[in-house]
Amino acid sequence: MLDLAKHPLLKYLLFGNIYFANGLQGALLLVIIIVYFTELDISIATATLVAGAASIPFALKFLFGPISDYYIKYGRKPFIILGGVLLGVSMFPLAFIDPTVALVPFTLLLFIGVIGIVLFDVAADAWAIQTTKVNERGKVNSAMFGGMFLGWAIGSILLSSVAKHFGYNMVFIVTGLIIILTMILPLSTKERIILKKRPKIGKLLVLEFKKKNTLLIAFFGLLASLNFGMILFIIPEYMMNVLKLDVAQIGLLSSLFPIATAIGAVTGGVISDKWGRKKTIYIFLIGALIFSPLLVFANSWQMLAIIYPIVGFLQGGSAFAAVMALFMDITNPKIAGTQFSILTSITNFGDYSVAIISGTLVVMLGYQRFFLYATWLIGPALILLHFIKENNNKN
DSSP, rough: OOTTTTTTHHHHHHHHHHHHHHHHHHHHHHHHHHHHHHHHHOOOOHHHHHHHHHHHHHHHHHHHHHHHHHGGGGGGGHHHHHHHHHHHHHGGGGOOOOTOOOHHHHHHHHHHHHHHHHHHHHHHHHHHHOOGGGGGGGHHHHHHHHHHHHHHHHHHHHHHHHHHHHHHHHHHHHHHHHHHHTTTTHHHOOOOOOOOOOOOHHHHHHHHHHHHHHHHHHHHHHHHTTHHHHHHHHHHHHHTTTTTOOOHHHHHHHHHHHHHHHHHHHHHHHHHHOOHHHHHHHHHHHHHHHGGGGGOOOHHHHHHHHHHHHHHHHHHIIIIIIHHHHHHHHHHHHGGHHHHHHHHHHHHHHHHHHHHHHHHHHHHHHHHHHHHHHHHHHHHHHHHTTTOOOOOOOO
């Protein structure tokens, strides 16, 4: 078996691979499903509601983190394998369900798949916290979210091509097969069980969340995610209804965003290890404040192909690298699954709470005002960041 202790660089490949499966399903949920529903004449309000409802487990990570900590004597790997298999297997029945006839079962299967993601997410996060030093966590988050957005990019191109040439039924089968294959690497990696005694989760958790800085960081994560959540489901629909692109063109253009986000995550992760978390977050959030409102000028695919990836790069460097590294820095390794899952649940609640209503907001506001309102949400996060303290201990 592969050993992380003997191959230090393996951890970046391992966690990037695990998050690749997350990104592949993200391409399905955030791009392919939106286009699929639009082709079936299902309204954008309904499409974003379904995608948002299926994503609810991301905001409920705090329910799954304690499970990983409670059974800590078995390690984190079993939960990664279980989650990956659950996600992969849940894709296959979707190939045989027509959402215009059975929307609830269709949504329920997507929901079950996201539970699988949450299971392996919280376990992988805890495993990463336990096996990395503070000055490695920016880079390990680069690997995680670089892998996730690479999966999103490849999924956008591959799955949209499959949809065009073989139909949407085959999309779900291909997605399930690839996800199951990504579990080979974690299955082949040896895990050293660091804690064999069950920690006192409740007592430690109360102590950690009594800290003012922890509460500030948790609320900051919520605010910092709102801009990303606002545009999450809308851009693919915008490409189809406003720019009049077909599914293959949307998949190709949509892939630019996660590619840029992956590059941003790698850049932000490396910089945050070198310059610190707060300075890195300031740089990327201020950049997002400048470039996000330019989406109102994206009235052609060429303009969108320039502006949309820049927004992705800036979000990758902040929310998906430096902010997650900041979360890891304040997390107690003894309850890594629980505490980190609570922090990310709060952040994901910010993402998906506004994402669920984004279709309705577009109908009410129109696209231009919608993009401007999404930008204004960055301001409160920048203000709160000033009051946060970061951990400068490199050990």
